[in-house]
Amino acid sequence: xxxxxxxxxxxxxxRRAFIVGRVNxxxxxxxxLLWGTILSLTxxxxxxxxxxxxxxxxxxxxxxxxxxVFTNDRAKGVxxxxxxxxxxxxxxxxNVLGAAFTMIAVVDGxxxxxxxxxxxxxxxxxxxxxxxxxxGYSLPMSFGGSALTAAAGMFWTSLSxxxxxxxxxxxxxxxxxxxxxxxxxxxxxxxxxxxxxxxEVGAVSIVIVLALVLLSLESRLMPRERLLSPA
Amino acid sequence: MRTAPLASSPAPVRSGGTPxxxxxxxxxxxxxxxxxxxxxxxxxxxxxxxxxGPNGAGKTTLFRTLAGIxxxxxxxxxxxxxTVDLQGSRDHLHYLSHMDGIPDGLNVREALxxxxxxxxxxxxxxxxxxxxxxxxxxxxxxxxxxxxxxRKRVSIARVFxxxxxIYLLDEPTANLDPKLSRExxxxxxxxxxxxxxxxxxxxxxxxxxxxxxxxxxKAGRLALFDRIExxxxxxxxxGVRVLDPGTPPALADFARQGDYYLRELPGPEAxxxxxxELDAQGVRIREVRExxxxxxxxxx
Numbered sequence: 001x002x003x004x005x006x007x008x009x010x011x012x013x014x015r016r017a018f019i020v021g022r023v024n025x026x027x028x029x030x031x032x033l034l035w036g037t038i039l040s041l042t043x044x045x046x047x048x049x050x051x052x053x054x055x056x057x058x059x060x061x062x063x064x065x066x067x068x069v070f071t072n073d074r075a076k077g078v079x080x081x082x083x084x085x086x087x088x089x090x091x092x093x094x095n096v097l098g099a100a101f102t103m104i105a106v107v108d109g110x111x112x113x114x115x116x117x118x119x120x121x122x123x124x125x126x127x128x129x130x131x132x133x134x135x136g137y138s139l140p141m142s143f144g145g146s147a148l149t150a151a152a153g154m155f156w157t158s159l160s161x162x163x164x165x166x167x168x169x170x171x172x173x174x175x176x177x178x179x180x181x182x183x184x185x186x187x188x189x190x191x192x193x194x195x196x197x198x199x200e201v202g203a204v205s206i207v208i209v210l211a212l213v214l215l216s217l218e219s220r221l222m223p224r225e226r227l228l229s230p231a
Numbered sequence: 232m233r234t235a236p237l238a239s240s241p242a243p244v245r246s247g248g249t250p251x252x253x254x255x256x257x258x259x260x261x262x263x264x265x266x267x268x269x270x271x272x273x274x275x276x277x278x279x280x281x282x283x284g285p286n287g288a289g290k291t292t293l294f295r296t297l298a299g300i301x302x303x304x305x306x307x308x309x310x311x312x313x314t315v316d317l318q319g320s321r322d323h324l325h326y327l328s329h330m331d332g333i334p335d336g337l338n339v340r341e342a343l344x345x346x347x348x349x350x351x352x353x354x355x356x357x358x359x360x361x362x363x364x365x366x367x368x369x370x371x372x373x374x375x376x377x378x379x380x381x382r383k384r385v386s387i388a389r390v391f392x393x394x395x396x397i398y399l400l401d402e403p404t405a406n407l408d409p410k411l412s413r414e415x416x417x418x419x420x421x422x423x424x425x426x427x428x429x430x431x432x433x434x435x436x437x438x439x440x441x442x443x444x445x446x447x448x449k450a451g452r453l454a455l456f457d458r459i460e461x462x463x464x465x466x467x468x469x470g471v472r473v474l475d476p477g478t479p480p481a482l483a484d485f486a487r488q489g490d491y492y493l494r495e496l497p498g499p500e501a502x503x504x505x506x507x508e509l510d511a512q513g514v515r516i517r518e519v520r521e522x523x524x525x526x527x528x529x530x531x
Contacts, residue, residue, distance in 0.1 A: 007348045016336035077330025084298040084326040085349045225261045229330045
């Protein structure tokens with residue numbers, strides 16, 4: 001019998017991540033929109049300096065659904081089933097990562113669209129520094145931080161018995177998930193306006209390198225046995 | 232097919248044709264830790280092969296290895312004469328884990344469509360199994376809204392989406408009520424007329440009722456591969472435990488052993504008729520088990 005091509009399942013994973021993590025996604029988006037609106041209307045330079053630093057933190061919180069899909073699927077034997085039917089563990093991993101990226105894109109995209117539209121509608125300028133910070137820090141930090149969180153969370157979960165809490169990516173999120181964006185925020189604010197850009201670029205570079213290292217070790221850190229539910 | 236006698240290191244069971252499943256000196260486990268040691272057997276004949284063994288003996292590991300989820304450290308598994316690999320095994324076998332394996336965030340129909348896509352089945356197959364397993368009425372309900380029995384029914388429905396030569400069913404009736412267990416056993420029995428079904432269970436009555444062969448695993452080794460009829464004792468006695476306090480009139484002439492009402496029958500095939508008769512007389516049955524089942528020795 002000829003093998004039918006394996007479906008990617010990415011679309012289903014994304015849809016499930018949105019359903020399972022809808023509460024966190026809504027909270028992250030609403031808070032992000034609120035901050036975006038407030039800072040857009042605030043006189044001075046806080047829109048350009050503060051808004052890009054907050055965006056990755058809130059974006060990462062919005063990715064909880066993707067992490068939940070990973071934790072629950074492993075605990076409930078869904079991965080075991082998929083592997084038995086020929087789905088490679090690598091595809092499972094990249095699907096969860098794809099779902100996390102999609103959720104980040106929704107939070108960041110919506111927030112940016114609303115904030116920028118508001119400023120244009122009010123006739124306020126969009127500073128060059130803001131555009132540079134969004135492109136050079138917010139977006140790479142959002143996606144890099146999300147990749148780092150997702151990869152570290154999946155590896156961490158796969159090392160332990162399936163359960164909720166600290167052994168799940170969700171449990172790691174308060175510590176590791178918001179850590180890249182949070183540290184970037186603290187360091188950039190501490191550095192002051194003159195050095196903020198350097199700190200931001202440095203923080204983004206470190207996070208992206210760490211994420212790439214973890215992603216490159218995927219097959220070594222997460223063999224198929226680690227995706228199985230307890231026997 | 233010939234069968235191997237009880238032995239600490241049984242020889243492979245072989246027959247003339249190409250075996251549907253062939254385990255050749257398979258050692259397997261998790262992250263380098265061996266759970267199965269030198270397992271060898273061949274399976275050719277369509278039938279239910281009941282896999283028995285104490286907790287931790289390696290039953291689930293055997294299923295996972297046969298399904299290609301775990302790669303053997305030594306030896307090889309051949310399905311239809313070909314080495315098992317991740318892509319290939321899915322065309323030959325169905326695997327039902329002891330976990331539900333039902334994804335969150337989907338309703339029953341969507342979950343079955345998800346499985347259907349993985350198996351290369353179509354939407355019409357989903358509708359067919361919804362009817363076959365009598366779960367059409369819950370098709371639009373989310374899985375989180377289902378009882379454990381309903382979830383199990385949905386889980387089992389997956390293996391009927393497409394026909395396969397081999398069915399690996401890891402405790403398919405665990406935690407099910409007697410009525411649903413019976414329905415599932417009947418489905419599996421029908422299936423086994425043309426297919427190879429490996430079926431693990433802790434229920435020895437169930438094992439004797441539907442199994443033709445027994446594969447016993449003890450401490451990771453194959454302890455027995457034989458026809459179940461070769462293990463049967465001279466007397467087949469079942470014990471019935473009821474829900475209601477006091478002795479129901481229909482059981483008045485049954486012998487008693489603790490909470491069980493005993494009845495000797497010609498064989499396991501007579502059990503469904505007796506249960507039907509008791510049900511018709513209003514007896515609410517909590518549990519049915521075979522008393523002094525010779526398979527119990529395999530758990531010792």
